[in-house]
Amino acid sequence: MQEQLGTAPHTDVDPFSAEYILNPYSHHDALRQAPVVRIEKYDVLAVGRFEQVQQVLADYNTFISGAGVGLSNLKAEKPWRTPSLLLETDPPNHTKNRAIISRALSPASLRSLRERFEAKADDLVTKCIALGEFDAIPNLAEMFPMRAFADAVGVPQEGRHHLVAYGNMVFNTMGPRNEMFEDAMRNAEEVITWITNACRRETLTKDGLGAQIYTAADDGTITEAEAGLIVRSFLSAGIDTTTNAIASALVCFADHPEQWDKVREKPDLVRAAFEEVLRFESPFQTFFRTTSRPVEIAGMPIPANQKILLSIGAANRDPARWERPDEFDITRRTTGHVGFGAGIHGCVGQMIARLEVEVLFKALAKHVRAIELCGVPKRQVHNTLRGIEKLPLRLHS
Numbered sequence: 001m002q003e004q005l006g007t008a009p010h011t012d013v014d015p016f017s018a019e020y021i022l023n024p025y026s027h028h029d030a031l032r033q034a035p036v037v038r039i040e041k042y043d044v045l046a047v048g049r050f051e052q053v054q055q056v057l058a059d060y061n062t063f064i065s066g067a068g069v070g071l072s073n074l075k076a077e078k079p080w081r082t083p084s085l086l087l088e089t090d091p092p093n094h095t096k097n098r099a100i101i102s103r104a105l106s107p108a109s110l111r112s113l114r115e116r117f118e119a120k121a122d123d124l125v126t127k128c129i130a131l132g133e134f135d136a137i138p139n140l141a142e143m144f145p146m147r148a149f150a151d152a153v154g155v156p157q158e159g160r161h162h163l164v165a166y167g168n169m170v171f172n173t174m175g176p177r178n179e180m181f182e183d184a185m186r187n188a189e190e191v192i193t194w195i196t197n198a199c200r201r202e203t204l205t206k207d208g209l210g211a212q213i214y215t216a217a218d219d220g221t222i223t224e225a226e227a228g229l230i231v232r233s234f235l236s237a238g239i240d241t242t243t244n245a246i247a248s249a250l251v252c253f254a255d256h257p258e259q260w261d262k263v264r265e266k267p268d269l270v271r272a273a274f275e276e277v278l279r280f281e282s283p284f285q286t287f288f289r290t291t292s293r294p295v296e297i298a299g300m301p302i303p304a305n306q307k308i309l310l311s312i313g314a315a316n317r318d319p320a321r322w323e324r325p326d327e328f329d330i331t332r333r334t335t336g337h338v339g340f341g342a343g344i345h346g347c348v349g350q351m352i353a354r355l356e357v358e359v360l361f362k363a364l365a366k367h368v369r370a371i372e373l374c375g376v377p378k379r380q381v382h383n384t385l386r387g388i389e390k391l392p393l394r395l396h397s
């Protein structure tokens with residue numbers, strides 16, 4: 001195996017070092033220098049070119065998720081939680097579970113959420129304007145999904161801060177056992193207890209998305225325990241991702257006021273603008289697949305049971321795919337970006353995430369003339385997500 005891996009060009013880039021995480025873009029060329037590269041430090045392969053990332057995402061039988069989508073091989077190492085029935089499961093079980101969660105997130109179900117989201121967005125934006133200079137992470141980027149999305153799922157009000165901690169655990173532990181991994185797991189017991197309880201039928205509101213998952217347990221398609229685990233997918237994947245997408249969008253518009261002017265003139269542009277944010281600052285920067293059999297990528301032989309890192313961030317800025325990849329331009333065609341992944345595991349929550357962001361940024365477009373950065377945003381050092389920890393802003397009405 002070692003010999004075959006040896007044929008891929010080596011790189012000493014460490015995608016899980018603080019230096020990389022704080023500025024991933026300066027390292028992407030190293031990941032894209034060949035269709036497949038070998039990351040020396042972890043002895044894993046990586047793909048960073050758009051073409052290969054797409055190829056890997058499309059071939060879910062060869063590049064499986066069931067061994068985990070982090071560095072650790074869940075089939076060989078004991079996972080810290082029961083693996084996700086979606087993200088970390090392959091067909092046929094994945095297919096069945098995906099149909100259940102997709103039903104709960106149907107267009108009809110989302111239509112009924114729009115009005116409630118709009119009222120919350122308007123209220124929040126008005127409050128944030130009144131704050132003057134404020135930290136937009138807790139007060140806006142985190143607050144909106146914590147209110148809109150968590151209410152939609154139907155989780156209890158009390159203890160919702162555990163949602164952020166849980167997302168942090170899930171995504172940081174996809175990296176190596178470094179400081180970020182250990183930090184995220186510091187309060188694990190308390191957080192897991194809260195999350196497990198929040199996913200129970202008795203705890204969820206009767207009319208939320210979470211309760212809808214339990215109808216599949218009622219008709220015998222899945223067990224009660226499986227329903228709880230599918231609800232857990234809402235909670236692990238639905239907050240931190242959206243929070244960071246909102247935070248990145250705020251920074252993009254603060255840095256590019258001319259693009260914000262375009263949105264204000266034509267608020268429907270918000271939808272296209274969000275896709276550009278996902279391309280430009282992909283919230284989910286990396287995840288892994290594992291080969292189920294020997295395979296070739298661009299002629300390079302890859303053995304079975306090999307972890308492969310997919311650099312979503314690098315693919316979304318690959319100059320072979322995108323013109324002026326490092327320019328934020330909300331009028332570009334972003335079709336095909338992999339910010340939500342692609343293929344059978346492509347983000348199942350993408351329509352609700354889009355709805356949240358559309359509604360929030362339309363409220364901002366209505367009330368806010370300019371988004372001003374009042375200091376340098378403090379980046380979160382995070383194994384997987386492109387996060388922001390502190391974002392001093394002022395919204396000018």
Ligand code: HEM
Pocket residue numbers: 065069086087088098233234237238239241242245278283284287338339340341342344345346347348349350352353
């Ligand atoms: C802007 C916000 C979001 C981004 C950038 C994002 C990104 C992603 C990506 C890249 C994947 C694919 C992972 C893979 O292929 O291994 C994914 C999967 C997933 N996402 Fe999202 N996501 C977002 C919001 C949400 C929300 C709001 C939910 C809640 C419903 C959600 C639930 C999921 C689930 C359950 C999966 C696993 C799907 C499967 O394996 O079939 N995501 N997301």
